[in-house]
Amino acid sequence: METMTNAITIEKSKTSKIHDVDFENLSFGSTYTDHMLVCDYVDGAWQTPKIIPYQPITLEPSAKIFHYGQSIFEGMKAYKDEAGKAWLFRPLENHKRLNKSAERLAIPELPESFFIEGLTTLLQLEKDWIPETPGSSLYIRPFILASGTGFHASPADAYKFIIACAPSGSYFSGKVRVLIEEKYSRSANGGVGYAKAGGNYAGQFYPTQLAIEKGYNQVIWTDDNNHEYIEEAGAMNIFARINDTLITGPTSDRILDGITRKSILEIAKDEGIDTEVRNITVNEVVQAAKDGTLKEMFGAGTAAVISPIAGFGYKGVDYDLPELSESYATRLKKRITDIQYNRAEDKFGWRYEV
Incomplete structure (x- = not known):
């Protein structure tokens, strides 16, 4: 398994939005936590991930995601038990499937350590965002997009791997x-x-x-x-x-x-x-x-x-x-x-x- 050569850097948000959130009445996937993980693929290699305040990303109009749709994602959840411990459900399966998707769309595969260490480091920072209301959870969205530029119809030469999180209630209600x-x-x-x-x-x-x-x-x-x-x-x-x-x-x-x-x-x-x-x-x-x-x-x-x-x-x-x-x-x-x-x-x- 490929391992990271450098530790994940963390830039903490100066202020938190958590006190403005009504955790008893959460919609699905529309409120976002204070931080996100970002990892760039440049010069033929994935760089060390970093955690930064949740914010917009900047891409050039010629970024290939906009033209040729090289974009994949996963859906995961983090859960909190009655003792306050946080848990994931089969995260290695999500990593395997992310790379299966990456291969099909000619996107560089992401090393397991980058995925698991990046995810757990982010969740340890955002642990208070995991809801304790029954039926609620922290929805986790890992995704990769083509950030490399050019109008030529070919795979990009640069990519971004991002993990963003959203405390969420039930996805469906009713019949x-x-x-x-x-x-x-x-x-x-x-x-x-x-x-x-x-x-x-x-x-x-x-x-x-x-x-x-x-x-x-x-x-x-x-x-x-x-x-x-x-x-x-x-x-x-x-x-x-x-x-x-x-x-x-x-x-x-x-x-x-x-x-x-x-x-x-x-x-x-x-x-x-x-x-x-x-x-x-x-x-x-x-x-x-x-x-x-x-x-x-x-x-x-x-x-x-x-x-x-x-x-x-x-x-x-x-x-x-x-x-x-x-x-x-x-x-x-x-x-x-x-x-x-x-x-x-x-x-x-x-x-x-x-």
């Missing part, structure tokens, strides 16, 4: 209704769907807005070929429970290898829940909704953890899902969040103390 997409695609075979590239999300906004105008909250994405298979739910992986079997699609060029997704599969196995990782057709889901064997569906991702789906629309018909007193979604979410907030045993070794 989520989704529309199964019949025209637009999130990604394609051979594409960048498996990477957390910024452009993947930009391309989702328009179809999602069309769904919102029809009264839905999100889109269920289908394959790019015949729109035959269920793939993702908005910006999350998707699970369907037919009878007592929990089903999710396999990861591929098109589907993100979600950390919450893989955690759900491991916990479900530990709970004795039957799981299947396979292609699931739209027709199968519709038929199961018609005959009553579709017990539940939910999205899974870092921001929401698990977001139950109350119903879906397809070809002009709406299908309601039953309200279960003991759902897999509730059961699995409790297992994951109990680990994240250090309320239960972590038999998987996922919890990481800051």
